[in-house]
Amino acid sequence: MTTRDIDESVRAELNRLRESIDNIDAAVVHMLAERFKCTQQVGHLKAEHHLPPADPAREARQIQRLRHLAESAKLDPAFAEKLLNFIVAEVIRHHEQIADRPGRREPGVR
């Protein structure tokens, strides 16, 4: 095998793996778009019924569940927890925007 053959087979293998990574990233972006559709609905429900944007008990349960799922999928549980915190921070930011928005629907006004 020449150096050039090795280079080409390495490049082909790298490309194959990167195509899988790109497919997975597209799937994750679409899953997260769907997740934010759900959390936007949660945000509206909470704002209409004057529930607080953050819910620490729910978040603690989510973290425990995700850590277990990560372990069974051989993903670092600490990374799964950091990722959830990263996403939840964005969700809370959205909820606060919904709660602060002037003219939002009130339960008695609909």
Add this chain to the structure above:
Amino acid sequence: MTTRDIDESVRAELNRLRESIDNIDAAVVHMLAERFKCTQQVGHLKAEHHLPPADPAREARQIQRLRHLAESAKLDPAFAEKLLNFIVAEVIRHHEQIADRPGRREPGVR
């Protein structure tokens, strides 16, 4: 409708949305577990062939692609970019661990 009915219907709606969020989170954790399997293989390839752990040109292309995908999925492109940076930082950390590991396979030694 009594206050209690409203409370129960709100709680039911919240639970319905949270069940969907939990399903999506499980899917994302499993997609990311698969993504890290790919990037671990990339890390070994790079270490064996003495390629640098980070690849800024590839990352710039990934960011542009994900921003477009996010826009078409109605997800905030800035969030998609931050998320990719968050994941890539973890990947580079893994690649550096692989490159630093004593006794890793060298191309000529296999």
